[in-house]
Amino acid sequence: MEALSSLIHGFDVLLTWQNMALMLFGIVLGIFVGVLPGLGGPNGVAILLPLTFSMDPTSAIVLLSCIYWGALFGGAITAILFNIPGEAWSVATTFDGYPMAQKGQAAEALTAAFTASFVGSFLAVVLITFLAPLVAGFAIRFGPPEFFAVYLLTFCSFVGLGREDKHKIVISLVIGFLLTAVGMDTVSGQLRMTFGSVELLRGFDFLVAVIGLFGVGEILLTMEESFAFRGKKAVISPTVVFRTWATLPKYWLTLLRSSAIGCWLGITPGGAIAASFMGYNIAKRVAKDKESFGQGRIDGVLAPETAAHAAGTSALLPMLALGIPGSGTAAVLLGGLMVWGLQPGPLLFVEQKDFVWGLIASMYLGNIVGLIVVLATVPLFASVLRVPFPTIAPMILVSCAVGAFAVQNAVFDIWLMLAFGVVGYVFKKLGYPLAPLTLALVLGDKAEDAFRQAMIGARGSMTVFFSNGLVGTITIIALLVLFMPLIGQAVAWVRGTRAPKIEPEAPPVSAPASEA
Amino acid sequence: MPKQAAALAGVAMMCLAGAANAAWEPTQPVEIVVPAGAGGATDQMARMLQSVIQKHNLMKQPTAVLLKGGASGGEGLMDMKASPGNANKFIIAQSSIYTLPFSTNLPFNWKDMTPVAIIAMDEFVLWVNSEAPYKTAKDFMTAAKAAGEQGFRMGGTGSKREDHIISAAVEKVGGTKFAYIPYKSGGEAATQLVGKHTEANVNNPSENVAVWRAGQVRALCIFDKEKSTYTTKVTADQSWADIPTCRSEGIDFDYTMLRGIFLPSGVTPDQVAYYQDLFKKITDTPEFKAYAESQALKAVFISGDDMTKFLTEDEALHKKLMGDAGFLAK
Numbered sequence: 001m002e003a004l005s006s007l008i009h010g011f012d013v014l015l016t017w018q019n020m021a022l023m024l025f026g027i028v029l030g031i032f033v034g035v036l037p038g039l040g041g042p043n044g045v046a047i048l049l050p051l052t053f054s055m056d057p058t059s060a061i062v063l064l065s066c067i068y069w070g071a072l073f074g075g076a077i078t079a080i081l082f083n084i085p086g087e088a089w090s091v092a093t094t095f096d097g098y099p100m101a102q103k104g105q106a107a108e109a110l111t112a113a114f115t116a117s118f119v120g121s122f123l124a125v126v127l128i129t130f131l132a133p134l135v136a137g138f139a140i141r142f143g144p145p146e147f148f149a150v151y152l153l154t155f156c157s158f159v160g161l162g163r164e165d166k167h168k169i170v171i172s173l174v175i176g177f178l179l180t181a182v183g184m185d186t187v188s189g190q191l192r193m194t195f196g197s198v199e200l201l202r203g204f205d206f207l208v209a210v211i212g213l214f215g216v217g218e219i220l221l222t223m224e225e226s227f228a229f230r231g232k233k234a235v236i237s238p239t240v241v242f243r244t245w246a247t248l249p250k251y252w253l254t255l256l257r258s259s260a261i262g263c264w265l266g267i268t269p270g271g272a273i274a275a276s277f278m279g280y281n282i283a284k285r286v287a288k289d290k291e292s293f294g295q296g297r298i299d300g301v302l303a304p305e306t307a308a309h310a311a312g313t314s315a316l317l318p319m320l321a322l323g324i325p326g327s328g329t330a331a332v333l334l335g336g337l338m339v340w341g342l343q344p345g346p347l348l349f350v351e352q353k354d355f356v357w358g359l360i361a362s363m364y365l366g367n368i369v370g371l372i373v374v375l376a377t378v379p380l381f382a383s384v385l386r387v388p389f390p391t392i393a394p395m396i397l398v399s400c401a402v403g404a405f406a407v408q409n410a411v412f413d414i415w416l417m418l419a420f421g422v423v424g425y426v427f428k429k430l431g432y433p434l435a436p437l438t439l440a441l442v443l444g445d446k447a448e449d450a451f452r453q454a455m456i457g458a459r460g461s462m463t464v465f466f467s468n469g470l471v472g473t474i475t476i477i478a479l480l481v482l483f484m485p486l487i488g489q490a491v492a493w494v495r496g497t498r499a500p501k502i503e504p505e506a507p508p509v510s511a512p513a514s515e516a
Numbered sequence: 517m518p519k520q521a522a523a524l525a526g527v528a529m530m531c532l533a534g535a536a537n538a539a540w541e542p543t544q545p546v547e548i549v550v551p552a553g554a555g556g557a558t559d560q561m562a563r564m565l566q567s568v569i570q571k572h573n574l575m576k577q578p579t580a581v582l583l584k585g586g587a588s589g590g591e592g593l594m595d596m597k598a599s600p601g602n603a604n605k606f607i608i609a610q611s612s613i614y615t616l617p618f619s620t621n622l623p624f625n626w627k628d629m630t631p632v633a634i635i636a637m638d639e640f641v642l643w644v645n646s647e648a649p650y651k652t653a654k655d656f657m658t659a660a661k662a663a664g665e666q667g668f669r670m671g672g673t674g675s676k677r678e679d680h681i682i683s684a685a686v687e688k689v690g691g692t693k694f695a696y697i698p699y700k701s702g703g704e705a706a707t708q709l710v711g712k713h714t715e716a717n718v719n720n721p722s723e724n725v726a727v728w729r730a731g732q733v734r735a736l737c738i739f740d741k742e743k744s745t746y747t748t749k750v751t752a753d754q755s756w757a758d759i760p761t762c763r764s765e766g767i768d769f770d771y772t773m774l775r776g777i778f779l780p781s782g783v784t785p786d787q788v789a790y791y792q793d794l795f796k797k798i799t800d801t802p803e804f805k806a807y808a809e810s811q812a813l814k815a816v817f818i819s820g821d822d823m824t825k826f827l828t829e830d831e832a833l834h835k836k837l838m839g840d841a842g843f844l845a846k
Contacts, residue, residue: 046554046581053567143713144697184587184620187698189675189843191587191620198594202586331554339563343810345726409582453697457669457713 003130010357013058014365022063023362027370030070031377034087035077044071045332049339057340058358062366064336065316065359068329069121069366072312073374076113076305077381081106082396084215088206089308091438092276094214096293096300103296107382111244111375116255116302118371120309123259124266125363128317132349139267139318144453145464149474150265151447154274154439156482161281163294164433166485172432176440177448179204186445187452199412206442208404212417213434215400217424219393241375244298251299254283258303262310267318272311273442277435279307313363320348320356540786542577542604549607551592553585556701557638557722557811558608561775565608568803574794577604588612588674590622597628599780603787606632611678611773614834619676621845626831629778631823632791635799636775636813640682640739641759642767643724644716645709646732653737653765656716660692670694671705671714673723676843678773679705681834682718682739684841685769709733720773721756721812737762739771746809756812772814774830776823792819 033044044067052060075087080097093113100109142150155173162169182193183203194200248255258279265275283303284293293300319330337344342352349356384392404417427434458464466472480487548566552558562581569575584592589612596607613626642653650656660668672679675698683696697714699705702723709717709724710732717724718739727733729751737760738744744756762769777795779788798804799817808815818826838844 046583049563050566050570050578053570140707140711143708143711184590185675186700187675189588189619189677189680189698190845191590191622194587198591198598201594202584202591334555335559335563339560339567343726343729346730346732347726408584408586449700453699456695456697459666459695 003132006353006357007129007361009353010359010361011365013354013358014062014361019059019062019362022059023066023366023369024373026063026066027070027073027366027373030067030072030370031074031077031374032070033067034071034074045329045336049332049336052336053339057337057342057352057355060336060340061333061355061359062362064333065362066366066370068312068333069363069370070373071329072121072309073114073117073370076117077110080109080113080301081381081384082215083218084396084400085210088210088442089272089276089304089312091210091214091273091435092280092304092308093301095280095304095435096295096297099294099296100298100301101385105296106385107240107378108244108298109296109301110378110382111241112248112298112301113305114371114374114378115245115248116258116305117309118367119255120259120262120306120311121313121363121367123256124263124310124313125360125367127263127314128363129360132317132321139321141470144450144457145467145471146474148447148450148454149465149471149478150274151443151450153474153478153481154278154443155447156478157278157281158436158439160481160484161285162433162436163284163290164431168432169436172427172434172436173440176437177444179209179437180441180444181448186449187456199410202408203445204416204441205407205413206438207407208413208417209420209441210438211400211404212420213424213427213438215396216417216421217428217434219397220421220425221428222389223393238379241378247298248302251302254299254303255306257282258306259310262307262312263314265307266311266314272308272315273439275311276304276308277439280304316359316363320344320359321346540603540784540790542575542790544604545577546575546579547605548579548581549592549595549605550581550583551585551589551607551609551612552583553701554583555703556585557720558610558775559583560722561608561807564803564807565798568798568801569794571803572797572801574797587620587622588616588677590616590620590624593622593624596778596780597624600782602780603783603790605780606791607778609774609776609778610638611830611834613778614831615677615681615838615843618835618838619843619845626778626827628781630781630783630788631819631827632777632779632788633795633819634774634776634816634823634826635795636808637816638720638722638773638775639744639812639814640678640718640771640773641721641724642686642716642718642736642739642762643709643728643733644736645712646734647712648715648734650736651734653760653762653767656736657690657692657767660690660694660715664693667693667695668715669713670696671699671708671717672696672719673700673702673705674698676838676841678771679718681837681841681843682769682771684843685771685837686718686767688840689768706733722810725750725811735759737765737767739769740814741770744812744814746812748809774826775813 030044045064048064048067052063055063071087075085075090076093076097078084079090079093080101083094083098085091085094097109097113100106158173159166159169180203182200183191184201185192191201261279261282262275265278266272280300280303283299284290287293287299315330319334334344342348342355400417401414404413405411407413424434454464465475548562550558550562559581566579566581569579584595592607593613593616599605607629616622617624642656644650644656650659670683672683674680680696680698683694687694699708702719705714705717705719706724706727708714710727724733728735731751735754739762741761741763743759743761746756749755777791779791796817
């Protein structure tokens with residue numbers, strides 16, 4: 001129980017009036033930062049970093065990490081209300097969160113999202129508290145083949161478990177791969193598809209694409225539907241929070257499953273986005289009535305939010321224990337650690353006990369304070385939907401543009417955002433899913449790098465993806481998931497019936513299984 | 517406490533007085549362009565400069581760090597090229613000012629900027645996993661040669677850049693072959709070495725110091741003409757100064773990398789003088805010295821004609837090394 005006494009020591013360090021005030025300030029600021037699309041956690045933390053130079057490290061990390069928690073909570077707000085993901089991992093939250101808001105259940109969706117975030121982060125912090133040394137050892141086992149296998153699993157789960165036509169998912173994925181290849185190629189050190197343009201040097205930023213595809217695309221669609229804004233009949237009362245909570249216990253399995261997925265993917269660096277998608281897809285996979293996903297189901301909000309936040313929180317562990325940032329915000333925090341005179345790495349837990357345990361204690365407290373603050377504002381945010389669309393649309397557009405600009409301080413990105421908006425509109429009209437494109441845009445170049453690094457290390461032998469138990473298992477699961485619809489059909493054909501089965505191991509097939 | 521505050525105020529006033537003598541001062545918030553990603557060595561240096569400037573009140577205008585790491589920093593370089601005459605902006609550059617244009621035909625040359633000062637030289641060290649059987653660079657090279665076709669895997673940051681150049685040069689002088697695996701960052705290369713996914717890397721001290729202190733990696737030799745001067749123990753029994761030079765271990769090669777400050781082109785001599793003065797003051801602060809020691813940076817201050825001479829020679833050296841390794845773009 002050494003961990004427990006260390007944790008109590010951490011609370012001891014943390015519980016001063018100054019730290020508590022910083023915590024509240026950080027969370028409120030973080031929510032604002034999270035609500036504005038584009039101006040996500042990394043920017044918020046980076047802007048405030050200079051303020052902390054003169055603080056002691058514990059207070060500084062409390063302030064900055066609370067901005068992070070606030071931004072994590074805030075990212076879901078715009079995703080649900082306007083279909084604009086505030087953060088990369090909020091994309092999957094839009095799938096059912098936005099339909100819920102359109103059905104007049106914005107407050108329920110927000111409550112569910114916030115509570116799910118809390119549960120996910122909380123379980124991840126518990127994991128950090130008790131398993132930190134073990135977990136750090138696990139992360140080190142991930143080399144290029146293992147990373148590639150995880151990315152492969154994410155892509156395959158999209159194709160295998162996706163609701164839309166398979167060929168449309170694959171086309172959307174491939175367009176994403178194409179876009180992500182623009183810019184510098186790490187492995188060859190060469191520029192690709194920049195056509196001599198300076199603006200294209202940095203490639204397509206994920207956030208700019210997401211703001212355009214989802215946010216601007218949605219505004220175009222709504223304009224076409226003659227400004228019909230279906231959220232305004234929302235009935236909002238303060239008791240909605242408690243009514244929603246009353247329905248949550250029956251989703252305990254979804255919450256637990258997503259937390260586990262999130263923790264696992266968060267510790268293998270770079271997994272928060274993959275976690276949210278995988279959490280969503282698996283919840284859909286095991287549900288009895290898959291068809292109602294995407295129409296506004298509450299567990300469609302719970303699953304991705306829990307997974308994303310479990311991943312976002314556990315991503316701090318590799319940063320502290322190994323010095324590898326698991327997310328953009330973690331990378332900025334890493335810069336901060338150095339300025340405060342701390343050296344992230346295996347010895348941090350030994351040499352800087354006050355700091356580490358103060359931070360872990362602040363994760364517990366920050367999450368609780370954050371939950372209370374955001375829940376108190378649910379009616380406020382939900383009532384935004386009562387504002388007539390012609391009034392609010394220009395404001396959304398302006399905040400989208402500001403967000404797109406803020407990502408890289410580049411005016412070119414605003415034009416890019418508008419172009420992506422048109423792409424998003426066309427995709428929706430033609431029934432192509434946007435999520436595979438965004439997923440490929442985030443993970444595509446990482447997957448490519450990992451694949452080519454693995455090939456260099458193994459001198460071109462594909463057997464490297466089955467060379468040990470860890471990578472072999474992930475690869476096989478990925479391939480099984482990819483061909484699940486076909487396997488399901490085969491099983492059904494052998495049994496001489498096409499009737500859907502209920503048990504999860506024999507997947508029923510409702511979607512056409514054409515693999516493009 | 518009041519004594520310290522008074523002393524600090526005194527320092528601040530002296531600095532203010534110093535700044536007041538200079539003919540030119542920044543007229544807007546000053547942008548620190550970082551041609552690298554968040555959390556890397558260059559970003560850390562930028563944050564450190566920012567905190568020293570703020571703490572000692574060395575500049576009246578505030579500073580802002582601008583990350584422009586696209587295209588391995590090419591984005592930051594092109595941004596500098598596109599801002600002629602803007603003296604409210606400087607870049608923290610390293611050898612990518614030559615390697616990027618050479619390897620990718622990026623339309624850029626260091627002469628598109630105004631050199632201010634080189635404030636440090638970064639070292640490179642040959643590292644292996646601490647559980648590896650070879651204790652010296654000689655043993656390592658013998659083992660690498662013996663591995664033959666199934667040669668060793670060498671991790672590093674990026675492709676056709678400093679780590680890759682060193683790796684290729686070691687292959688040449690040692691008559692061996694590595695499978696060079698390019699990672700996105702030095703931190704990643706460090707972890708991959710600890711996880712035994714590579715046999716060695718040539719990381720900067722700052723990129724490997726954490727895992728070195730934890731006893732997870734072993735330093736075999738340093739790619740410099742002479743040993744480091746930092747004698748404070750970093751691990752239980754070793755300091756930076758205890759690492760032998762690679763030349764003394766039979767790897768006949770040395771390489772160090774500039775960490776230099778540049779302004780855009782077309783700025784006035786007054787403005788250059790202001791920044792030279794500023795960075796002289798910064799490098800004299802105890803914070804900068806402590807930082808340089810923690811990262812094992814070689815303390816230098818090169819400016820003016822000496823810097824131009826250094827850059828010209830360094831560029832020619834890179835052209836030769838990259839030509840030998842076959843890294844030059846056609």
